[in-house]
Amino acid sequence: MAATIESGVSLRPFNTFGVEARAAFFASVRDVDRLREVLAAPQVAGLPRLILGGGSNILFTGDFDGLVVRIDIPGYARTGDDGANWLVRVGAGESWHGTVARLLDDELPGLENLALIPGSVGAAPIQNIGAYGLELAERLQGVEVFDPASGALDSLDVAACGFGYRDSLFKREGAGGRVVVGVTLALPKQWNAVAGYADVENELKARGVVRPTARDLFDAVVAIRRRKLPDPAQVGNAGSFFKNPVVPRAQREELIDRYPSLVSYDIGGGRCKLAAGWLIEACGLKGAVRGRAGVYPRQALVLVNLGGASGGEILALAREVQDAVRVRFGIELEPEPVVV
Ligand SMILES: Cc1cc2nc3c(=O)[nH]c(=O)nc-3n(C[C@H](O)[C@H](O)[C@H](O)COP(=O)(O)OP(=O)(O)OC[C@H]3O[C@@H](n4cnc5c(N)ncnc54)[C@H](O)[C@@H]3O)c2cc1C
Numbered sequence: 001m002a003a004t005i006e007s008g009v010s011l012r013p014f015n016t017f018g019v020e021a022r023a024a025f026f027a028s029v030r031d032v033d034r035l036r037e038v039l040a041a042p043q044v045a046g047l048p049r050l051i052l053g054g055g056s057n058i059l060f061t062g063d064f065d066g067l068v069v070r071i072d073i074p075g076y077a078r079t080g081d082d083g084a085n086w087l088v089r090v091g092a093g094e095s096w097h098g099t100v101a102r103l104l105d106d107e108l109p110g111l112e113n114l115a116l117i118p119g120s121v122g123a124a125p126i127q128n129i130g131a132y133g134l135e136l137a138e139r140l141q142g143v144e145v146f147d148p149a150s151g152a153l154d155s156l157d158v159a160a161c162g163f164g165y166r167d168s169l170f171k172r173e174g175a176g177g178r179v180v181v182g183v184t185l186a187l188p189k190q191w192n193a194v195a196g197y198a199d200v201e202n203e204l205k206a207r208g209v210v211r212p213t214a215r216d217l218f219d220a221v222v223a224i225r226r227r228k229l230p231d232p233a234q235v236g237n238a239g240s241f242f243k244n245p246v247v248p249r250a251q252r253e254e255l256i257d258r259y260p261s262l263v264s265y266d267i268g269g270g271r272c273k274l275a276a277g278w279l280i281e282a283c284g285l286k287g288a289v290r291g292r293a294g295v296y297p298r299q300a301l302v303l304v305n306l307g308g309a310s311g312g313e314i315l316a317l318a319r320e321v322q323d324a325v326r327v328r329f330g331i332e333l334e335p336e337p338v339v340v
Helices: 032-039 096-105 169-173 198-206 214-228 249-258 276-282 311-329
Strands: 006-010 022-029 049-052 064-071 076-081 085-091 140-147 152-157 179-188 236-240 246-248 264-268 271-274 293-295 302-305
Touching: 022 032, 032 064, 032 140, 032 179, 064 179, 096 179, 096 214, 198 214, 246 249, 249 264, 249 271, 271 276, 276 311, 293 311, 302 311
Parallel strands: 022 064, 049 064
Antiparallel strands: 006 022, 076 085, 085 179, 140 152, 140 179, 236 302, 246 271, 264 271, 293 302
16 A cells, blocks of 8 residues: 655654644655655655654654654564574564563563663664663664665664664764664573662662562563653653763863762773763752743753643753753763754
8 A cells, every 4th residue: 555645744743742843744654665655755855854753752843844754664573593692573663662561571581671761663773772771782683774865675783783872873874864674682592680770779679679580670660760750641751851971080080079979970991971960950950940841850851841842942941951061060961862
């Protein structure tokens, strides 16, 4: 069946900030042939395009005068093993959290730390999603991509994806770049709990769990996230709005002399990650409200739509936060979501 391209579509239901923006053209695709077809359609020739999954890492600041393609490609299949890991190929349009839960039900643990991250499987490699001591790159064999420039399908192994902290080759390629149509996850045959992260450790302790199973870890992560993060169905948000800044160790030492309670982690190579939430809170902005946009009172890293905010209002608040942190600490906060 030919894919339908609609015009003048509201993107409000398609972004977790819940902000209004209209797409000049919009299509949802369930397979690669439909993707190829909509990208080549004459009515959108030469227009900008944007690939969309669950809209949980994006801020629309105005209407999009081009084509938005929502990736809805299904699929879930065990494809064998690579010696140390079971391999499972998953379509880009599947729900990320749904996939983590399904793998656990299928006795293929390994992704519990990344439970309850909203969005699609196809977007997970874009910023190399991470949480509670684990990043996607550690559980990925490779990705399948469609290249709109050549029309070719290609497979990239994990080493070719250029992963970094909330970063990848695909993120750097930007809107005109390759489209992820499927991923192959690598789940360790010898499962070990990744439970060293303080929040996880404390939650397990509070639950009286000494030797956690994968299910214990999954339940602990879900409980922590439900407590700390706003549910986008209730309060519009895109999770952490800023990355934790990475600075040379010497700069961290200088800051600690001035601010002994600064939260930071050594990440090796003479570099440290600073807790952006701490920096924002120290500027007195935790819980700040500007019109219909706010800094979430329980987690300063999260910006929220208090009801009816525009993308512009949220962006203005983000800039205020960046300015405050720059003036006070001389540190540039980089947004994590894609601003369109
Ligand atoms: C409450 C909450 C908590 C969150 N917690 C975390 C967390 O702990 N860790 C974390 O890393 N992230 C977190 N996020 C951010 C977000 O959920 C992830 O980045 C997620 O992977 C985004 O998926 P999505 O399908 O919604 O992507 P979208 O928002 O639809 O897209 C994000 C970017 O990826 C591109 N893109 C999407 N799909 C594809 C594709 N198939 N091919 C090519 N490009 C594509 C888009 O063009 C856009 O640039 C959180 C968000 C929320 C709302």
